[in-house]
Amino acid sequence: xxxxxxxxxxxxxxxxxxxxxxxxxxxxxxxxxxxxxxxxxxxxxxxxxxxxxxxxxxxxxxxxxxxxxxxxxxxxxxxxxxxxxxxxxxxxxxxxxxxxxxxxxxxxxxxxxxxxxxxxxxxxxxxxxxxxxxxxxxxxxxxxxxxxxxxxxxxxxxxxxxxxxxxxxxxxxxxxxxxxxxxxxxxxxxxxxxxxxxxxxxxxxxxxxxxxxxxxxxxxxxxxxxxxxxxxxxxxxxxxxxxxxxxxxxxxxxxxxxxxxxxxxxxxxxxxxxxxxxxxxxxxxxxxxxxxxxxxxxxxxxxxxxxxxxxxxxxxxxxxxxxxxxxxxxxxxxxxxxxxxxxxxxxxxxxxxxxxxxxxxxxxxxxxxxxxxxxxxxxxxxxxxxxxxxxxxxxxxxxxxx
Numbered sequence: 001x002x003x004x005x006x007x008x009x010x011x012x013x014x015x016x017x018x019x020x021x022x023x024x025x026x027x028x029x030x031x032x033x034x035x036x037x038x039x040x041x042x043x044x045x046x047x048x049x050x051x052x053x054x055x056x057x058x059x060x061x062x063x064x065x066x067x068x069x070x071x072x073x074x075x076x077x078x079x080x081x082x083x084x085x086x087x088x089x090x091x092x093x094x095x096x097x098x099x100x101x102x103x104x105x106x107x108x109x110x111x112x113x114x115x116x117x118x119x120x121x122x123x124x125x126x127x128x129x130x131x132x133x134x135x136x137x138x139x140x141x142x143x144x145x146x147x148x149x150x151x152x153x154x155x156x157x158x159x160x161x162x163x164x165x166x167x168x169x170x171x172x173x174x175x176x177x178x179x180x181x182x183x184x185x186x187x188x189x190x191x192x193x194x195x196x197x198x199x200x201x202x203x204x205x206x207x208x209x210x211x212x213x214x215x216x217x218x219x220x221x222x223x224x225x226x227x228x229x230x231x232x233x234x235x236x237x238x239x240x241x242x243x244x245x246x247x248x249x250x251x252x253x254x255x256x257x258x259x260x261x262x263x264x265x266x267x268x269x270x271x272x273x274x275x276x277x278x279x280x281x282x283x284x285x286x287x288x289x290x291x292x293x294x295x296x297x298x299x300x301x302x303x304x305x306x307x308x309x310x311x312x313x314x315x316x317x318x319x320x321x322x323x324x325x326x327x328x329x330x331x332x333x334x335x336x337x338x339x340x341x342x343x344x345x346x347x348x349x350x351x352x353x354x355x356x357x358x359x360x361x362x363x364x365x366x367x368x369x370x371x372x373x374x375x376x377x378x379x380x381x382x383x384x385x386x387x388x389x390x391x392x393x394x395x396x397x398x399x400x401x402x
Contacts, residue, residue, distance in 0.1 A: 027099035039083035044230035070187035075387035080231035081316020108180025135364035212392035252302035259295025300336035
């Protein structure tokens with residue numbers, strides 16, 4: 001009888017310092033976890049063949065860093081907290097998943113800024129303060145005179161200074177973030193067995209890609225469909241008015257941030273093609289002004305609710321906070337409230353002096369917010385849609401797409 005030789009298993013790199021490293025990002029002690037699977041069974045977001053958060057916890061316990069960072073499931077968790085509520089050993093898998101996402105953001109970041117901000121409260125605070133002061137002093141160094149009869153913000157700080165600074169900031173953000181994005185796409189794509197040729201090399205592949213993009217960006221990122229349907233489905237969430245539910249609040253923040261970004265780009269674009277010079281007085285119903293107003297209101301409301309909920313520890317997802325979480329919320333809130341106040345000043349009679357100084361605060365904090373985007377929770381705006389894209393491809397492969 002001839003013995004059958006089985007193919008050798010591919011070697012797996014093991015990093016025994018992985019779990020202690022994740023703990024630095026806020027993970028609770030999960031040594032009590034014995035992989036019973038209760039968390040995965042109760043998770044409303046788990047796919048039919050999914051085993052997260054149990055799978056992610058095991059990766060961390062076994063030191064399987066590459067497997068952990070290439071898992072799309074890491075980003076499909078919305079931290080509703082049902083897994084922690086049902087855990088028989090109180091291992092708190094929900095907070096562990098949040099900490100692991102912070103660890104992943106820091107791992108994708110080659111500058112190590114994200115790690116410093118997440119693991120060192122002094123550094124996180126210092127970075128926020130120093131950057132705000134730097135931008136404020138930079139803009140003030142080039143300021144002009146304050147008109148007395150009309151609020152001429154772009155005469156106070158020349159528009160070319162703000163636009164040039166914005167372009168430099170965007171370039172730095174792109175360079176800082178693109179390396180991590182490419183690494184994530186490469187790792188998750190390899191694990192899921194999806195290459196560029198699979199996604200774009202045929203009509204069928206292109207069709208799957210378009211559907212996956214619509215699911216990831218349209219339905220989930222902007223619509224928060226599964227978040228609202230699944231993670232707001234428990235009795236506590238249902239008892240809240242619709243405008244206080246987590247899915248709606250997060251949706252308002254996403255809409256607000258992206259709407260303001262779009263309004264800024266459109267205004268700058270119209271100036272480039274000489275349709276409307278930057279700073280030209282326009283009525284409140286002017287399309288770009290209206291977009292900015294509605295988006296600003298959406299952002300201000302959503303961020304205000306998030307701040308109140310985090311302060312009160314209103315739900316499982318905000319029972320634990322890192323300094324970087326507060327820094328992000330503060331930057332978003334200041335950007336929104338100063339923007340609204342400046343718009344109010346533009347329509348007041350005369351030229352209130354405080355409008356000029358608020359403008360300095362607004363542009364300084366907005367620049368800082370964009371510059372720090374790859375290093376804080378705002379990076380979810382990029383990483384989560386990428387993961388959801390692969391989730392949709394997997395669903396299409398199994399024929400489970402609705």
